[in-house]
Every structure is written in C-alpha cells, then in structure tokens.
Amino acid sequence: xxxxxxxxxxxxxxxxxxxxxxxxxxxxxxxxxxxxxxxxxxxxxxxxxxxxxxxxxxxxxxxxxxxxxxxxxxxxxxxxxxxxxxxxxxxxxxxxxxxxxxxxxxxxxxxxx
Amino acid sequence: xxxxxxxxxxxxxxxxxxxxxxxxxxxxxxxxxxxxxxxxxxxxxxxxxxxxxxxxxxxxxxxxxxxxxxxxxxxxxxxxxxxxxxxxxxxxxxxxxxxxxxxxxxxxxxxxx
Numbered sequence: 001x002x003x004x005x006x007x008x009x010x011x012x013x014x015x016x017x018x019x020x021x022x023x024x025x026x027x028x029x030x031x032x033x034x035x036x037x038x039x040x041x042x043x044x045x046x047x048x049x050x051x052x053x054x055x056x057x058x059x060x061x062x063x064x065x066x067x068x069x070x071x072x073x074x075x076x077x078x079x080x081x082x083x084x085x086x087x088x089x090x091x092x093x094x095x096x097x098x099x100x101x102x103x104x105x106x107x108x109x110x111x112x113x
Numbered sequence: 114x115x116x117x118x119x120x121x122x123x124x125x126x127x128x129x130x131x132x133x134x135x136x137x138x139x140x141x142x143x144x145x146x147x148x149x150x151x152x153x154x155x156x157x158x159x160x161x162x163x164x165x166x167x168x169x170x171x172x173x174x175x176x177x178x179x180x181x182x183x184x185x186x187x188x189x190x191x192x193x194x195x196x197x198x199x200x201x202x203x204x205x206x207x208x209x210x211x212x213x214x215x216x217x218x219x220x221x222x223x224x225x226x
Contacts, residue, residue, distance in 0.1 A: 004156075041218050042218050043216050056212075099212075
C-alpha cells in the first residue's frame with residue numbers, strides 16, 4: 001500500500017503564475033482533506049471532501065484557490081494566481097470516514113518567487 | 114474557536130531521561146485530543162488519541178479537563194523518539210461545531226545520546 005500519494009513533491013514558480021497539486025488518497029477512503037502548513041506552524045485545514053462533495057471549505061481563500069475531486073477519488077488543488085505568501089507545504093490526507101484516523105501524504109513544498 | 118498551544122518550539126533531553134511535551138487547548142465541551150508525530154523525512158502520522166487511552170512506543174497522554182491539557186509523556190526517552198510532535202484537537206460528538214482537526218504549532222524533540 002503506497003499510502004496517500006501527492007505530486008509534485010516540490011514546485012518553484014514565479015508570483016502570479018498558476019500552480020496545481022494532485023492527490024491520490026488511499027483506496028476506499030471517502031474523506032479527503034487539503035491542509036496548508038506554513039513554516040514553523042501546524043497544518044491548517046483548507047477543504048474537506050466527503051466523496052466528491054466539498055463539505056467544509058470555509059478556510060479556502062476562494063479568490064485564488066480552487067479544488068475539485070471528480071469521481072470522488074483523486075483531487076486537485078489549484079492556486080491562480082500564486083502570491084509570495086503562498087509559499088508553504090500543501091498536505092493531502094484521507095480517511096475512511098470523517099471520524100476515522102487521517103493518513104497524510106508527503107506533501108508538496110511550494111516556493112513562490 | 115478551537116485553539117491548541119504548544120509552548121515549547123524545541124525540547125532536548127538525554128537518552129533515558131523522562132520527557133514531557135506540553136499541550137494546552139481551548140475549547141468548550143468535550144473535544145477529542147490527538148498527538149501526531151513526524152519523523153525526519155517521513156510523513157505526518159497519528160501517534161495516539163485520548164479516547165484510546167493506550168500507550169504507543171512508550172508514550173502516554175492524559176486528558177486533564179480541569180487544566181485543559183493533554184501533555185505527552187515518556188519515562189525513558191530514546192534517540193529514535195527525535196521528531197516533530199503536534200498536538201491536535203477536534204470537536205467531540207455530538208457537536209454542531211466544525212469537526213476539523215486543529216493543530217498546535219509543534220514541538221521539535223531531540224533526544225541526545
């Protein structure tokens with residue numbers, strides 16, 4: 001079992017450019033989470049999916065961030081346009097259900113220049 | 114709003130010494146408390162949760178509702194315990210509040226030989 005898979009692992013872009021992150025959850029996990037982790041801080045939830053439905057996106061900055069989970073499996077998180085302050089690690093996690101243990105991916109480290 | 118405080122960014126102890134990583138939370142009601150760990154070059158993973166009342170890798174954590182604390186303890190630290198530790202809280206059931214995990218900012222534990 002590979003666990004939660006994320007790609008790319010690292011991304012360097014210039015500000016105002018778009019960027020996308022991809023997440024493949026553990027097979028059978030209905031709940032998928034995207035977290036933002038700034039340097040020296042703990043992860044902060046951006047959005048939670050139950051199957052293909054976004055059930056908690058209150059922390060997602062919707063002016064520049066968007067996410068989708070087509071067919072309730074893989075998910076993509078997009079930033080357009082990126083800003084310098086978006087430099088961080090973006091973590092994806094999945095769980096069988098909302099109350100169950102969350103399993104984290106390795107994260108995507110984004111650097112915006 | 115839920116808040117988790119880990120007052121120590123860095124903590125160093127010698128091998129064989131007792132270790133305590135502090136965690137205080139602010140939340141009304143009966144939250145669920147967790148400790149997550151991230152070893153070097155590995156992904157974030159669940160260490161233990163208060164409802165399980167179990168010992169994992171020699172670590173225990175007791176929920177003290179009076180002091181709103183959930184400190185992580187181990188009587189004899191090992192070098193392999195060196196890692197980043199995050200305390201997290203989530204609203205308990207039933208709850209009308211958001212059920213998202215709220216993480217503290219983490220404590221980097223170094224166990225010296």
